[in-house]
Amino acid sequence: QKEVEQNSGPLSVPEGAIASLNCTYSDRVSQSFFWYRQYSGKSPELIMSIYSNGDKEDGRFTAQLNKASQYVSLLIRDSQPSDSATYLCAVYFGNEKLTFGTGTRLTIIP
Amino acid sequence: DVKVTQSSRYLVKRTGEKVFLECVQDMDHENMFWYRQDPGLGLRLIYFSYDVKMKEKGDIPEGYSVSREKKERFSLILESASTNQTSMYLCASTGQNNSPLHFGNGTRLTVT
Numbered sequence: 001q002k003e004v005e006q007n008s009g010p011l012s013v014p015e016g017a018i019a020s021l022n023c024t025y026s027d028r029v030s031q032s033f034f035w036y037r038q039y040s041g042k043s044p045e046l047i048m049s050i051y052s053n054g055d056k057e058d059g060r061f062t063a064q065l066n067k068a069s070q071y072v073s074l075l076i077r078d079s080q081p082s083d084s085a086t087y088l089c090a091v092y093f094g095n096e097k098l099t100f101g102t103g104t105r106l107t108i109i110p
Numbered sequence: 111d112v113k114v115t116q117s118s119r120y121l122v123k124r125t126g127e128k129v130f131l132e133c134v135q136d137m138d139h140e141n142m143f144w145y146r147q148d149p150g151l152g153l154r155l156i157y158f159s160y161d162v163k164m165k166e167k168g169d170i171p172e173g174y175s176v177s178r179e180k181k182e183r184f185s186l187i188l189e190s191a192s193t194n195q196t197s198m199y200l201c202a203s204t205g206q207n208n209s210p211l212h213f214g215n216g217t218r219l220t221v222t
Binding site for chain 1: 151208212215216
């Protein structure tokens with residue numbers, strides 16, 4: 001069974017601090033990894049893609065991938081109240097189906 | 111920008127009714143997917159399709175069927191709606207394997 005694991009939270013972070021979200025996955029050969037943000041009652045929105053080991057930065061967001069340890073993380077710098085949402089980690093196992101974690105609920109405290 | 115459009119934002123149906131959820135994408139994507147999302151269970155794949163008239167079962171296909179008569183349109187069918195099919199239904203598409211999915215706005219279905 002291919003699995004993607006996330007801590008469900010809630011994770012509370014003060015405004016302006018760094019929020020760190022983690023995700024582990026079960027298949028060492030996975031190649032493609034994504035982070036989605038989902039506001040309550042809305043559909044998931046892609047915020048980061050990462051395909052190779054290391055860090056990838058996009059504005060206030062940094063995705064980190066470590067294939068040997070089978071984890072991918074998302075850092076949000078200078079957290080804003082608008083970052084309060086559920087963050088979904090998603091992994092391709094093989095080429096076909098994208099498998100999602102159950103998500104981490106993040107709350108930014110003003 | 112990719113646009114994935116789901117026909118209804120909210121839908122209320124009665125137990126036993128046949129329900130059609132429609133999804134259209136405008137980017138000529140080959141791959142289309144139907145998920146349902148429930149609290150604590152995350153996103154679960156119902157069916158997917160890689161081409162016209164082609165379909166594959168996902169992780170929870172029971173009680174559902176799909177239709178893909180045209181490349182841009184992927185329909186989810188609840189043959190006989192039941193209360194345990196009350197959920198948020200999300201359609202998604204992508205142009206190639208290993209690429210991110212683009213989601214529609216979702217349909218909140220309530221079966222009474």
